[in-house]
Amino acid sequence: MRVLGVIPARLGSTRLPNKPLCLLAGEPLVTRVIERVREHGVVDELVVATESPMVAQVVEHAGIAAVLTADDHPSGTDRVAEVANLPAYKDYDVILNIQGDEPFLSRAAVRGALDRVAGGDEIGTAASPLTAEQAENPNQAKVVMDVAGRALYFSRAVIPHRRDRDTPADGLYWGHLGIYAYTREALARWVSCPVTMAEEAEKLEMLRALQNGLTIGVALVEEDPLPGVDTIDDLNRAEALWLATAR
Template sequence: MKLIGVIPARYHSNRFQGKPLCLISGIPMIKRTFMQVIQASCLSDVYVATDNELIYNYCENESIPVMMTSANCLTGTDRVAEISQNIDADLYVNIQGDEPVIDPLAIEEIVNEYKLYSNEYIAYNLYKMANKEEAISDTIIKVITNNKDELVYMSRSIIPYEKNDLQIQYKKQVCVYGFTKESLEIFSKFKKTPNEKHEDIELLRFIDLGYKVKMKETKCASIAVDVPSDVVKVEEYLQNAK
């Protein structure tokens, strides 16, 4: 079974321009992410996918495998889809370039879910339990699943709504995805769907189109860098991990 890791890296971001090359304790974030991902022994190869020459040249100089993708890619998943047109694999694991401390075990968990369910699901993703502070943040994506841990909905708003005095277990997305070539072809064939546009969450395209996405709870460490202030959180985490 051939399993490819792809790290989409976009330079131009409304919330954080040049994010992949921002320094985290002196090391650019894209390198930190790559060094975490290659520790997953299940992956045959790992590539950075970007449309930016600064990121491309940095990766080349650091001997990080990198492929140039089209500037027309609207999402990271579109970049992974372009890679899949050039490299054949059974599963493409999409690891966001802004996950500099992602636990390699999270990648193993995605792969194991795919081995267990194969093409029963269009895509695979992870979630963690979230606290109330994380639940109210619009940069953290919240997840609702059914009793089979299948995705029901994702939102930047706080969900589910707390009408009663019950203690809600909020769930937050961990940005590691598993896609087959077929699922990437389906994703690329359609334009952004309404809920995907409103929330700016790629997996909602599959939900809007009526496909099933398998979620899995993980305990693995991950801190997504969405805004500059998140860099401090990662640096504090790295300092405490020593």
Template sequence: MSTLPECHGIIPARYESSRFPGKPLVELLGKPMFWHVWKRAGQCAALKSVTLATDDERIFKAAENLGVPVVMTSPAHASGTDRVLEAARKLGIDTEAVVVNVQGDEPCLEPGMIDDLLKPFGTCRAMVTTLVSTIGPEEADDPNRVKAVVASDGRALYFSRAKVPFDRDGGLHSYYLHIGLYAFRMQALMRFGELDPSPLEKRERLEQLRFLENGIDIRVTETAHACHGVDRPEDLNNILTILERE
């Protein structure tokens, strides 16, 4: 087994959100949400650095006051991946290094999920990696729960909001739930930035399909860790319960 390349974490944190404006600054146990994400990501020993990438002066100043490394990025980015790319370029990350897109709304992030995400970079010439977990048929019906279809060698075959693969015989099979945590070799991240949004990406509203439609493999690892993301204000009670328990 080869050793991991140099790895860096970047947390995209924009202020504007249709469902929850100002989410990165929401206070949890006396600290803003982005601080909890940064602190937990920093517990992953494989990451050489963890940096916040924002487009908002309020978030930037709050990060500086708390000693969180932060870079200012453009407010015009269409996706978190584009923001991560700009930040990685500003940080001068090497083309052979790996960049982890750490979701900024995961204040209960398990550092072990990042370890799972990085595993393929130590065993093969991975360019992009992501995670899945197993869910049942009823949960898979929800189009907001993105499903992944994975080959026997761990390559992603497709991602969809539809319930895939279709079960013609009507059995009660499990499905792979896609967990939106990504790691990119820097050269793959730069390639993403050069490509136009692809037809399937636009149709499904899933930016990872841009890689697959352009022949860039995504390696998938199943994780036993659960996600506890914050999409709406009503999600905060559950997050506070977890943080207080820990």
């Protein structure tokens, strides 16, 4: 299957203004994400979707195509769909959405999401184990799966809830990772649906897909969760980690 990789990079983030251009170890965050995707070698073509000419200029300087999209998309997936529908990208079977604030996303997570789609799921994503303390962070989305590894619900709340605190937490909590693989048909169906009340309340776009009957397969990646960048504190943690693990 031919894979189109799209990095949605919105300049107008509310929690961290100008997020794609914030510096991570001396380079714009979006550039660091591009570097990581290139290292993984899992896409046939990579493009950045942004509403900002400034972001587009930075991306093109890094040698990647940028597409200027509408500035009123309700989610990154809607932005990705605008790009996937362009004539230049119509021949790709699978669209991979690599969120522009995930500079540490592993190859195992990306490959796992693609493998879920190759195995028959309409959408693939990934999750890694969380401690009970990590699960308390509302900036970290959690996911509960059925026995076949398909998502039942995503939430910023701690799910599942432990009624009895002596219930073991090991293996109970899974943190969603910022990656989606979609069949072209699933992506079109997702963005054709209106935003749901749960999506609006949680600010989690994948709830729209779930509530409209799309199957989301979750690849479980046994690795420590590494920070996405949603806040200035996240950026500071990411900076320290990047410098500590610089190759």
